[in-house]
Amino acid sequence: MVAYRFITTTDPAYAVMRQWRYRLFFAPHGLAPTVIDPAAERPFYHLIAVDEAETAVGYGHLQPQANGSGIIRQIVVVPEWQKQGIGQQLVSRLVEKAVALGLNRVTLAARTEALRFYERLGFVPTGAVFASPLTAVPHLPMLRRIALTVPHAFYQVMVDHVQAVYPQEGCGLLAGQENGRLTHHYPIRNQLQSQTAYEMEPIEQIQAMLAMEKQGWELLAIYHSHPTSPATPSPTDVAQAYYPDTIQIIISLQNRADPAV
Structure with a gap:
């Protein structure tokens, strides 16, 4: 059984998932581990998935913006735990957090091969494919509008x-x-x-x-x-x-x- 909870950058699980993020997203492109900066990520809302042994097996974070939006980034699931709905739960729970914070929309940059995954979660493309400035991997900007204040x-x-x-x-x-x-x-x-x-x-x-x-x-x-x-x-x-x-x-x-x- 998988459980989900929010943590801070001082939680040991953050360090565990930071290693997985680096291993899966950045190491293959020759980038140094310092590409992930815990100090810069301290204000974010960090969500982890843990197994019954309390071992972290998934991660994602939400960064609120001053304009009322939020950015979801770095959705990652440990390889042996993939294709079990964990990624979907991470995104959905981060969207729920955005709603609780009073944000009106959520954006993200999806790898092109993950387009259908995010579309099933209510996100739609909002621009052209672009290359990540860090890895050159093709991404697509996507958005999900979650709230609207009607005067x-x-x-x-x-x-x-x-x-x-x-x-x-x-x-x-x-x-x-x-x-x-x-x-x-x-x-x-x-x-x-x-x-x-x-x-x-x-x-x-x-x-x-x-x-x-x-x-x-x-x-x-x-x-x-x-x-x-x-x-x-x-x-x-x-x-x-x-x-x-x-x-x-x-x-x-x-x-x-x-x-x-």
């Missing part, structure tokens, strides 16, 4: 919009800055005109996306309403979640006097 003014315009098109499902987009601050609301017509499904009118959606690009904004959230059902994703909602890095907001109008999100 009351934006909440109200969304509710007003979906109330106005009731009993049809309403839908729209929220745009903002990279740090998660919302800047604009784009109501989009539901071309299905349905009470149980929505499909954004493509021209309006394209115009909204072009307007965001012109302003240097990002798509931060997609919203739609459930006129007669709870604010939980339906199978159709899940199947049509084409922007996995974007927050999905559902507004239930089961009680129109008190909408639920």
Whole structure:
């Protein structure tokens, strides 16, 4: 059985996993052990996986940033413990830590061969492949958005919009800055005109996306309403979640006097 816990750089398990990180990531490229600096890593959140004998078998860390994001780095699993779900648990628990810290997104640089692994955990590519400045190994920048603060003014315009098109499902987009601050609301017509499904009118959606690009904004959230059902994703909602890095907001109008999100 594998257990997980956060440690500091003074924990002996940190030194054990530092050796594994060096052996697997840096030694093959001729770099010195000093490439991993415990002093520089002291402020990070260090997560380890341990076996029943309390031997460290996996590691990863989270570095919070001043802009409200967090960086996950150095996910490593001892070779004989690989392919047992430990890497997935390490990443998932570091994302949970980021949520607990109030961060709004998590980024990482994935080795290209690990792309599918991180995509299964909700990360999406955000740029072109680049060579690591230390090892020259190809990496891909990836992001997972985990939280979004919606000011009351934006909440109200969304509710007003979906109330106005009731009993049809309403839908729209929220745009903002990279740090998660919302800047604009784009109501989009539901071309299905349905009470149980929505499909954004493509021209309006394209115009909204072009307007965001012109302003240097990002798509931060997609919203739609459930006129007669709870604010939980339906199978159709899940199947049509084409922007996995974007927050999905559902507004239930089961009680129109008190909408639920």
